Amino acid sequence: MEQTEGRPHYHPEQEEMPFAVVLGEPLATPPTDLYIPPDALEVFLDAFEGPLDLLLYLIRRQNLNILDIPIAEITDQYVQYIEMMNELRLELAAEYLVMAAMLAEIKSRMLLPKPVTEEEEGDDPRAELIRRLQEYERYKQAAEDLDGLQHMTRDTFQVHAELVDRHVEAREPDVVLREVLLALQDVLHRADMFTSHRVEKEALSVREKMSYVLQRVNAGEFIRFTDLFVISEGRLGLVVTFLAILELLKEALLELVQAEDFAPIHVKAKLS
C-alpha cells in the first residue's frame, strides 16, 4: 500500500518520498555518507520497526539481494547508525544493540579464513540472519496487505435503516419434542404405567381419532354414526375410528341411539 499520509512509514522503493522533514526541508534520501542531522535521527529511528526493519532498509536501499548480503558493508553501516544514535543519547531499544553484536560476530566469522577441514565448512554464518530477514519481510508485507484490504469505517460503512415503533415482544419458549418425551418418560416411571394394557401400537391414532370424533359430535346434536367414518382413510382408518368410538363409549363420552331395528344409528356426545 502506497499510503503516504500522516505516517512515518518508510518505503525504500519510493525514493522521491520525503524520508524525513528537517527544519521544514523535506529530505528525500538519507545522505549516503550517513550524515543525518541530529533532529532527523529520532524521526529516522521512529520509521523503523526494529533492527530487522532497519537492516532490510539498508539492504533494499542498495538494491541488494537479500540472499547475498555483503555482510561487512551492511554491518559497518548498521553499526554507524547505532553508534550515532548512542552518542545522541537517543533511547535505543536493546534489540538494536543485540543485532549489532550479532552482525559483528557474523562479520568476524566471515573474515576468518575458511577452515579447510570438517563440519565448519558448510556453515555460512549468514544463513540464520537471512532466514530471519526473510521471515520478517513477509509479515511486513502481510501487514501492508492487511492495510490494503477494505476497512470498515474507512473504505466502506455498515448501513442502517430505522425501525420505527420497534417493540420487544416477549418470546415464547422454544420446546424440542425430545423434552416433551423425556418429561413423559418421567411421569410414566412415576406412575408405573408401563405395564398398562393400554400401551399398544395403535393407541395414539385411536386417541387422535377420539379427539376428532368428540369435536364432530358437538354436545346436544345427533350425528349419523356412519358420518363419523372417513371412507378415504381406508380400512385401517375405519377400524381406528370404530375403536375410537368404542373407547369413547366405554369412557361414557358418547351415546349411541337407534330408534328401531335397522334404522340409522345416531351418535350423541355425552358431554355437557
Place this chain on the structure above:
Amino acid sequence: MPDEDRLKQIVEAALLAAGRPLALDQLQALFEVREQPEKKQLREALAMLSEAYQGRGIEVAEVGSGFRIQVRAEFTPWVSKLWAERPPKYSRALLETLALIAYRQPITRGEIEDIRGVSVSTNIVKTLTEREWVRVVGHRDVPGKPALYVTTKEFLDYFNLKGLNELPTLAEIRDLDSINRELELVDPETESQPKPASHESE
C-alpha cells in the same frame, strides 16, 4: 454535478450510512462546492429512491429533521425479533401435562393429576391454551363437569408432526436410547430450534 443516477446512489448510501435523518443541506454538504446539487435535484433523487423502494422492505420517510430510510411497518413483526429476549423455559410440570394430553387425549385435569400424582396448576393449563397447543373439546358428564383437553393442529405443526401417530409409542419411550433413535427418524427439524438472534455464541 453527478448525473441523476449517481446522485440517487450517493443519497441512498449516505442516508443508510448515517443511521439518522439527514436534512437537504446536510446532503448538499457531502459534495464539493462546485458539484453541489440543488435542493430541487436532491428532492427528485429522493422521489426516485422512494419509487425504487416500492415493493421492498424499506421506504424513504420525511421526518422533522430531514429524510431517513426506515423499515416498512409491515415487516416490524419479523424485524423486531432481532431484539427479542431469550425466551424463558417451560417447567417440567408443563411439559409433563402437555405430554399426557397428547398421549391420553381426551383427558381431564383430574386424570392428569391422577397420573402425575400432583396437582396441575391453573397457570399451566392457561399457558398451554394460550399457546394454542391444547383446547377444551367438551366436558365429561360427571360431577363437576371437568373439561376434556385435546391437542390441536397447531401442536402438530409446531412439533412438525403430521399426526399423533408419528409420536413414539409409550413402549418406545421406555428407554432413552429408543427415544433418540425415534427422534432422528421422526423429527430432524426441531432439534435445530431457532436460536434467539441476539445471543449467538462465539
Place this chain on the structure above:
Amino acid sequence: MPDEDRLKQIVEAALLAAGRPLALDQLQALFEVREQPEKKQLREALAMLSEAYQGRGIEVAEVGSGFRIQVRAEFTPWVSKLWAERPPKYSRALLETLALIAYRQPITRGEIEDIRGVSVSTNIVKTLTEREWVRVVGHRDVPGKPALYVTTKEFLDYFNLKGLNELPTLAEIRDLDSINRELELVDPETESQPKPASHESE
C-alpha cells in the same frame, strides 16, 4: 412460508435494521417455527437482493459473522463527509502484530517478538483486544504459560473477509536448504548463532 418476494423483503428489512452482520440462523430465527425458510432459500433471497443492488449505492457482503449490507466503496468519498473525524490509521507495529496473529494463530507474544525482532508493546495488544480483533484462546504449556492469541469474527468483519482463507497470500519464503544452496553451502546448522525461535514457514 412467506413467498420469495416477501422473504427477500424481510431479509432486506432485517439486515438494514440490524446494523450488524446477521448469520443465516439468525435470519431463520426471525420466523415462526412453522414458516421458517431453509438456509438455501435464505441464500437465494440474499442473492436476489444482491442482484437488485446492482447499480445502487449499497451492496450485500458476506463476512465473518454473516451477511451485511454496506456502502459500495466507490461512494465512500461522499459518505465519509458525514463524519467530521477521519477514520483511524493503524501503526505499522500494530498491523505487523495483527498480521502475525492472523497468519500464525494461535501465537504467543514472545513468538511475535521473535519474528519482528522487537518487543511488542502492551498497548498494541490492548488495542487489538479492545477492538475485539484478537482474543486469548488459551495458554501455551511452557514455563510462564504465555497467552495464545487468535483473531476473531470481528476481525474478519472489519476487514471484509469471509474467512481467514481470504487473507492475501503470504509471500514465499526460501527455506534454509535453498538458501544454503544459493550460498553454495551444505550444512544449515549455525550453532554459534543466537538460536532464533523455531518459526519455520508452514
